[in-house]
Amino acid sequence: MAIVKYNPFRELRAMQEQMNRLLDLAWNSDSGEELREGVWQPLVDIYENEEVVVIKAELPGMDQKDIEVKMENNTLTLRGERKHNEEIKKENFHRVERFYGMFQRSFSLPTAVDQQNVKAVCDKGVLTITLPKKGETKPKQISVEVK
Secondary structure: OOOOOOOHHHHHHHHHHHHHHHHHHHHHOOOOOOOEEOOOOOOEEEEEOOOEEEEEEEOOOOOHHHEEEEEEOOEEEEEEEEOOOOOOOHHHOOOOOOEEEEEEEEEEOOOOEOHHHOEEEEEOOEEEEEEEEOHHHOOOOOOOOOO
């Protein structure tokens, strides 16, 4: 059985995010006709193994030129803008549930990464950022001598 360190702020943060989602749904439930701009953040998955840290962000419908990925001091910043299609007039919409506008997300990375070899690939609306770990951060097996 693994021992997990209790962090009360993690639960408090999760509760705050749930309340924000509920309030957002309540306040915006009747505003399906309005374009919701500047209030969104892409959903991400973050995982790691011995070699790399991987961040996957959902960015459907975005052009590559509208996405910026920046790495500085073990902090990865993802910034961009999803633009509304101007060909369709706002009054012609029946419902708008997707968010448009600017977004920015920053992630503190738990380990030192090799900033020179970071790769970002966007495929089918999912941006995958692969951050290789530096050699000294990889787990190393140490043998114990018996005397």
